[in-house]
Structure formats: structure tokens, C-alpha cells
Amino acid sequence: MKYQSIELHNVCDIIQTPDQPGFKTSRIPLAVRERVNRGAQNMVLHGSGVELRGMLKVGDEARVVLQNLDDNVVPPVAMVYHGCFSGQTVLLSREPTEIKITIKDPAKFEVMSRITKERKLPFDAGLVRVCLPPIHPVRILAIEGGLTYPAPGSTPTKTMLAYGSSITHGAHAIAPHSTYAAQCATQLGVDLVNLGVGGSAQMDSAMADHIAGRDDWDFATFEMGINVRTWPVEKFREAVDHFVSTVVRAHPDKFIFCIDVFTCDHDFQTGPSNVPAFREIVREIAHKQDSPRVAYIDGRTLLRDPGGLTVDLVHPNDIGMTQIGHTLAGVMAKAIHAQPAAKL
Secondary structure (H helix, E strand, C coil), X not given: CEECCEEEECCCEEECCCCXXXXXXXXXXXXXXXXXXXXXXXXCCECCCCEEEEECCCCCEEEEEEEECCCCCCCCEEEEEECCEEEEEEECCCCCEEEEEECCCHHHHHHHHHHHHHCCCCCCCCEEEEECCCCCEEEEEEEEXXXXXXXXXXCCCCEEEEEECHXXXXXXXXXXXXXXXXXXXXXXXXXXXXXECCXXXXXXXHHHHHHHHCCCCCEEEEECCHHXXXXXXXXXXXXXXXXXHHHHHHCCCXXXXXXXXXXXXXXXXXXXXXXXXHHHHHHHHHHHCCCCCEEEECHHHHCCCHHHECCCCCCECHHHHHHHHHHHXXXXXXXHHHCCCCCC
């Protein structure tokens, strides 16, 4: 989304209120937001994968003012990147937090630019990326200075879209780049549209229609099951079938990776659980598409080490996020390159 002279990446709409300065961001259009479940309506206002992007020349300066709007166990950390190179790490608060951006060492910047070209890194070194905290809503109070809209070729040529629960959203990931989806995209050298909705991945019809209607992604991952473990099995089957089939019909040429429940507490208990049935349903529906571009992935194969979990035995810690992101990238790259004329 273009805003003033910059790009709001992974943003479809902004929310302004007359009695408050600045604006909040929504990762889906507001008209779609009205049609998803209430939890997702809140979660799409969180900044997972949201970036303020603009080109900055040597000698120019920029100023961004951000305000965190909630509190939880994970600190609200924003980061500034110059292309693929990390710069500032900023802890936001309930008070406005100013971030001043400049190219402090022109000589090092020239080296960064050369490395970017020689190594074919996906982001231009002159592109400033202010990455918002994954699981906090943030108000953007000011964007000022010399930032200009991203130049052609300054961002990756391919984009991965990720839908799922708080695990995809990035719960317990402190830094924006620490979510498994972000790490997977980095490994693949692609851009990321993160549509994770913590606690609210109910495979809404409106979300399926929205993803099906987008043409700004090249392949997608759908993580399904953990947020609806109390649902009857048939209700889950209907939701997954509709969700996956809707997107596949609209994009039969795109790779879609259907991921079931990651390793979690249900794998270590002996009582009744819907999780085994849910995993089988995701597998069946992926195979039902009868397409070499729709793949099923058992979530347990992406997170094999239970030490990669937090104490709730559901959410991955930083180690778990890294395991998932890197393993998933390998699975996706192998599947995509195995198809004729399919290249990242």
C-alpha cells in the first residue's frame, strides 16, 4: 500500500480516528475485516510482517514516530534494516518513540551496496525497512524526511503468503525477523505477506476469498488446526475444504503448502484429542486437490524437537521458530524446483 512517499508493506488499509493522531494499520482490507471472526478482526491490526519502506540517499535523514498500543509478555521491538542489513533495534512503549534514520557510514554503505549486487541479495541496500513488532498493534504518528517510494528492483521478485495461528503470526518471537514465516522467507530469498491471526485461524470464508482475490503472491502456506481443536471433526473438514479449494480454484498454477498442527501438548498426552483426525483431514484435502502444486506437510516434521516449545507446549520458542522456518524453506524449495519451469 502506498502512503505519502513510502510503501506500507503487508498493509491493505489504515485506520484513523478523529480524536487521535496518526493511524493504525490493517493487514487485510477493512471491508474484509468486518467479515472475519472477532478475534481475527483484532489480530490483523498487529504488525506481523508490516514494514515501512522507502529509499534513502546518503546525506538524507528520515524520522519515524511509533507508539505501542498494548502490553503482553513479549516486548514490542521494532527494527530498522538497510536492505538485508540490520541497523537499529528499538523498544517501543506506550509513549511516542522517535526513530531517527540516516546512513551513518557512507563508506560502509558503499560496501553494503557492492555486497548486495555481488551476492544478489533480495533487498537493495538503499531501501530502509522499519519493521513493526509482530504481536503488538502500533500507531504510526509520523513519517518524515527523505524517504521515497521503493525503486523498481529494490525488493524481491517473489512473494510468499503465510496464513495461520499465533504460531504463524509470531507469538513469542521478540524480533520481527524471528517468526518462522519471516525466517522461511529469508531462507528462500523472497518477500513475505504474513496473514497469521493469533488465536483466530478459523479458515474464515472471507479470508479465503481475500487470499484468492490477491495477485501479489507466488506461493502460500496455510497452517490449520491448532486454534480450533474444540471444533467437531466435520466442522473442521468443511472449513479446511472450503478454504483450500477456494484459493486453489483461483490460483491453480501457484504452489500451496497445507500444514497441519505443529508438535504440541496433544502429542504428549494419552487422553482424547481431535488433533490426529485434524491432521488426517488436512492431508486428505490437500491430496483431494489432485494438483502437483498443492502439498501436505505434517507439522511434526517441521518441529521435531520438543525443546523448541515454550512452557505451554503449544508455541515455539526462538529455537523452535528457527527449526520450523529453515525446515519449511527446504521442503518448499525442493517442491518448487521439482516442477518444470518453476523457479524462486
